[in-house]
Amino acid sequence: ETGVTQTPRHLVMGMTNKKSLKCEQHLGHNAMYWYKQSAKKPLELMFVYSLEERVENNSVPSRFSPECPNSSHLFLHLHTLQPEDSALYLCASSQDPFPEQFFGPGTRLTVL
Amino acid sequence: DAKTTQPNSMESNEEEPVHLPCNHSTISGTDYIHWYRQLPSQGPEYVIHGLTSNVNNRMASLAIAEDRKSSTLILHRATLRDAAVYYCILRDRSQGNLIFGKGTKLSVKP
Numbered sequence: 001e002t003g004v005t006q007t008p009r010h011l012v013m014g015m016t017n018k019k020s021l022k023c024e025q026h027l028g029h030n031a032m033y034w035y036k037q038s039a040k041k042p043l044e045l046m047f048v049y050s051l052e053e054r055v056e057n058n059s060v061p062s063r064f065s066p067e068c069p070n071s072s073h074l075f076l077h078l079h080t081l082q083p084e085d086s087a088l089y090l091c092a093s094s095q096d097p098f099p100e101q102f103f104g105p106g107t108r109l110t111v112l
Numbered sequence: 113d114a115k116t117t118q119p120n121s122m123e124s125n126e127e128e129p130v131h132l133p134c135n136h137s138t139i140s141g142t143d144y145i146h147w148y149r150q151l152p153s154q155g156p157e158y159v160i161h162g163l164t165s166n167v168n169n170r171m172a173s174l175a176i177a178e179d180r181k182s183s184t185l186i187l188h189r190a191t192l193r194d195a196a197v198y199y200c201i202l203r204d205r206s207q208g209n210l211i212f213g214k215g216t217k218l219s220v221k222p
Contacts, residue, residue: 004155043156043212056209090155099144099203101210103155 002026004104006091012110015081021107023074023091032074033101034066035090043090049074050096081111116200121217124190132185132216134200139180142205147174147185149196150215156199159185163205195220 004025013019025032034046048056049068063085065077074091088108092101117135124130136145147159160167160174162183167174173186187194199215 042214043210045209045211048209092155099146099161099205100158101148101156103157105153106155 004091004093004102006089006104006107008107009105010108010110012112013078013081014112015083017081018077018079020078021076021089021091021109023076023104025072025074025091025093025102025104027093027095027102029093029095029102030071031094031096032068032071033092033094034074034076035092035103037088037090037106039087047076078109081109083111085109086111116202116213118198118200118213118216120214121219123219123221124187124194126192126220126222127189130187130190130194130218130220132187132198132200132218133182134184135182136200136202137181139202140204143202144205145174145176145180145183146201146203146210147172148199148201148210148212149194150199151193151196156212159198161203190218190220192220192222194218 007022031050033048035043037043045058046060047066052068063080067075088106090106091104094101144161144163146161148156150156160172162174175184197215197217199212201210
């Protein structure tokens with residue numbers, strides 16, 4: 001595997017389910033990000049991890065819970081989501097201080 | 113964060129050059145100009161970035177106005193695979209966050 005991978009690629013869940021999105025980067029980077037892309041809206045930054053510590057949380061509801069167990073893996077734990085949370089969730093990584101972010105293909109989430 | 117303005121959409125013919133404009137009149141001295149693109153059903157992809165001087169890489173060229181209030185991404189020979197949404201983003205050199213706008217949707221006709 002190369003670059004940034006995300007699993008699953010597609011997920012359908014009910015509002016009472018608990019699920020997790022997984023991101024793995026094979027680039028040796030030290031920063032990882034979660035973004036949300038809703039239909040017809042710009043990408044929104046959700047969380048930033050640098051050296052495995054969360055350094056930014058952009059007022060994201062607590063039903064989204066990130067976890068970064070090591071510099072290569074990032075999770076987004078989901079529980080009691082709402083239909084408006086349906087979106088493409090994108091993971092990215094970068095190597096400070098270089099600015100380029102490398103994105104994964106995203107997980108398409110549908111909440112019923 | 114300083115704001116950028118891009119046209120919603122542009123069309124190009126295959127194998128012709130494409131000039132994608134971006135206005136950023138409130139740019140600060142420490143803002144870098146970044147371009148990313150997002151192909152259909154994929155995550156965004158880094159294209160190029162610059163500060164003051166024009167930049168070239170294997171994907172594109174970035175022309176930056178002398179007053180830095182605008183820039184142009186140049187694709188020298190558009191291919192069908194260049195059809196994507198192109199985002200112009202200002203990023204302060206001291207922080208890593210990218211603030212995406214709506215971008216320009218580029219269509220390439222054969």
